Amino acid sequence: MTTSGGIPVPARSRAPDHRQESTNLADILERVLDKGIVIAGDIRVNLLDIELLTIKIRLLVASVDKAREMGIDWWEHDPTLSSGQRDVLEENRRLRERVGALEAERTREQP
Amino acid sequence: MLTYLYAIGRVPLEPPDRPGVDAEPPRVIVEDGFAAVVGSVAPARFDEAALAHDLEDLRRVEELARAHHRLVAALPGDGPVAPVRLATIYRDDDGVRRLLRERATELGALLDRLGTCREWGVKMWSPPRPAADAQPVPADAERPGTSYLMRRRAARDADAHRRAQGTELAEHVHRTLSRLAVAARRLAPQDAVLSGRTEEMLLNATYLVRREDEAAFTAAVAGAGASGAEIVRTGPWPPFSFATVDDP
Numbered sequence: 001m002t003t004s005g006g007i008p009v010p011a012r013s014r015a016p017d018h019r020q021e022s023t024n025l026a027d028i029l030e031r032v033l034d035k036g037i038v039i040a041g042d043i044r045v046n047l048l049d050i051e052l053l054t055i056k057i058r059l060l061v062a063s064v065d066k067a068r069e070m071g072i073d074w075w076e077h078d079p080t081l082s083s084g085q086r087d088v089l090e091e092n093r094r095l096r097e098r099v100g101a102l103e104a105e106r107t108r109e110q111p
Numbered sequence: 112m113l114t115y116l117y118a119i120g121r122v123p124l125e126p127p128d129r130p131g132v133d134a135e136p137p138r139v140i141v142e143d144g145f146a147a148v149v150g151s152v153a154p155a156r157f158d159e160a161a162l163a164h165d166l167e168d169l170r171r172v173e174e175l176a177r178a179h180h181r182l183v184a185a186l187p188g189d190g191p192v193a194p195v196r197l198a199t200i201y202r203d204d205d206g207v208r209r210l211l212r213e214r215a216t217e218l219g220a221l222l223d224r225l226g227t228c229r230e231w232g233v234k235m236w237s238p239p240r241p242a243a244d245a246q247p248v249p250a251d252a253e254r255p256g257t258s259y260l261m262r263r264r265a266a267r268d269a270d271a272h273r274r275a276q277g278t279e280l281a282e283h284v285h286r287t288l289s290r291l292a293v294a295a296r297r298l299a300p301q302d303a304v305l306s307g308r309t310e311e312m313l314l315n316a317t318y319l320v321r322r323e324d325e326a327a328f329t330a331a332v333a334g335a336g337a338s339g340a341e342i343v344r345t346g347p348w349p350p351f352s353f354a355t356v357d358d359p
Contacts, residue, residue, distance in 0.1 A: 023180075025173060025343070026305035027232060030298055031317075032183075033178045033353035037197035037221070038355075039210060043113065043200035045162045052307075053169070 029053065052102055112151040113158065114140075118349070119211070119218055120192040122146045127185035132178040133157065140204050142211040145218060148186065149207060157200055166198075183349045187230065191222040193354040217356045225354065227320045228293055229347035231333060234301070235284060235314035236341045237277045270345050274311070277340065281314040284335040284342070291328045292318035295296040296352050313340060321355045 033047055115132060124146035126137040131150035140147045155161060165171045176197060183194045201207050211218070289295040300312040320328045329344070338340040 023177075024306065025176070026301045027345050028176050028180050029172075029305070030301070031230075032179050032194075032197045033172075035351040036194045036354050037199075038196050039116070039214070041116065041199040041201055042202045042206050043157065043159055043162065043198075044158070045166065045200070047196075048166065048172075049233070053172070063147045068310060086294060 046106070052099070112156055114204050114207055115150045115157065116195050116199045116207055116210075117148045117150065117179065118186060118192050119174070119222075120146050120148070120186070120195045121190055121222060124148065124190065124192070125187060127182055127187075129182045129185045130178070131182050132175050137182055138304055140207050140211075142208045143215055145211045145215070147207050147211060148182075148192075149204070150182075152200070157198075162198060162200075169263065183351075186349065188227060188347075191225045191227060192349060193218070193221050193225060194349045194351045195354075197308075214356065221354065221356055225350050226321070228321050228350060228353075229325070230317055230350045230352055231320055231325075231328060231347060232298075232345035233283055233284070233288060233314065234312065234316075234343045234345070235311055235335070236308060237273065237340065238310075238311040238339050269281045269332045277311065277313045280335075280338055280340055284338075285314060285316055287331055287335065288316070288318055288328065291324050292320050294319040294353050298352070310341070317348070317352045319350055 033053075116129065117137065122141055122144055124139055126139050126148055129137070131137050131152070133150065133152035133156060137148055137150045137153060138150055156165070165175075177195055179197050183192075186192050188316075198359040285295070285297065295316060295318045298315045298317060300315050301308070306312070318328065332342060333343045
């Protein structure tokens with residue numbers, strides 16, 4: 001499990017020779033994804049904002065039992081999640097609703 | 112092939128010796144005195160359908176973001192360079208040439224404003240909370256309930272006090288650093304999931320600093336660190352946070 005430099009994923013899904021890059025991913029994303037000259041290119045893309053991206057990362061590791069099995073325990077160090085498994089499930093439910101609402105909004109915006 | 116746009120500067124501008132988002136060698140398109148740093152990328156990976164699919168894959172987003180940043184950061188810093196947002200893609204080089212012609216006025220003004228300034232990030236976290244048994248209210252064996260509530264209240268008051276102090280310190284640091292910068296922006300506090308940090312983030316800000324002011328800026332960051340809060344400077348970054356033009 002790595003949380004420091006990249007998107008949290010179980011360590012074994014990475015290639016064995018994968019080197020952790022030193023520049024913090026959050027620092028990079030808040031610049032290249034959120035800033036920089038915005039010009040409409042010919043190819044239309046829909047970049048997620050960072051908040052939504054973070055929610056998706058949480059959902060990615062949302063299955064608590066499965067995550068424990070894989071040795072992932074980052075939520076135990078996360079103050080918003082650290083008060084027990086019930087809170088984690090509640091948080092996940094809330095985030096799922098939120099992602100659902102945001103996706104519905106996005107669908108409405110681009111018919 | 113499609114044309115992926117990384118950054119815009121002025122001639123002469125050499126492409127960096129770094130592979131781009133599709134492992135392609137970057138090149139430069141010149142038009143009207145502007146130099147656009149681009150790469151030829153495969154439609155199979157960078158057309159609308161491919162991107163819509165790939166941007167759902169967080170590992171792929173990370174790869175793209177890192178490659179985009181690496182290339183832009185490798186550009187020479189002796190002239191102004193404006194970084195372009197991730198995944199700005201044209202059907203061909205002509206699309207980029209058209210952009211450089213049509214938006215010449217705004218792009219010129221942006222490059223003048225950026226000059227050779229560099230972007231520096233500053234992040235500040237509150238110091239770790241003291242251990243619970245350090246609370247000043249002693250346990251009273253006669254009235255355990257009351258003394259428990261008093262300890263709880265003392266802990267809560269101490270938390271509120273620490274938070275207020277932290278906010279004030281962050282404001283002070285931000286004001287001090289802003290005076291040494293050409294421009295300053297506060298960014299949203301980073302989510303613990305992405306930053307890997309659990310302490311409360313007091314400040315996440317970024318500053319556009321002239322080269323000649325960098326030493327003073329660095330000294331001011333170090334000075335702020337003496338206050339007890341943990342402060343980290345990141346950079347230099349290409350001026351992503353200050354490269355803004357209005358999209359018509």
